[in-house]
Amino acid sequence: MNGQKQKIAVCVSGGGTNLQAIIDKINDGTIKNTEISVVISNKPDAYALERAKKAGIDAVCIRPKDYENRDDFANTMVDTLKKHDIDLVVLAGYLVIVPVKMIHEYRNRIINIHPSLIPSHCGMGYYGLKVHESVLATGNKVTGATVHFVDEEADHGPIILQKAVKVHENDTPEILQKRVMEEAEWNILPEAIDLIGAGKVKVIDGIAHIEE
Incomplete structure (x- = not known):
């Protein structure tokens, strides 16, 4: 980053537990060379916006339904990021399909956290508790979380980090969701941000490589 801090935008639809993990790990020095410049939500009542305000971070609500078409929404998102x-x-739990224009403008500069080991239990319709319900219905003994770069397909793109989490015999979707967040998501998302800020992640032929 040429000595300058990496500026990130965090997009969230809900409570923002992953956002809080990022804020905490910037504050304690786990994530270096990085600042959150803006938090964007598609829901005006998302608690993530409150978390941002409490941390002194710009908080913006941009709702797709407020725009006549996807192009206008995409332009507003890109303009906000550029600003x-x-x-x-x-x-970080952003339940909006990212506009293609935004993907093109920020190729290999958009990352997503997904609560399973991609390519299992992912794609359209797999979000929130639905992912963990699918894991339990399949009888998986191991699940986890994945951080990946975003491309034009849902829950697709070069994988940066993954962490496995054990599935226990008496798990409910809610219990499993909490364990995956605590053991995997809140650790590997900050780690990926730190690695990217340090210039250690390179995408070559569709594969993300991390410098040792």
């Missing part, structure tokens, strides 16, 4: 000089976009 804040964003280097990296972090999708």
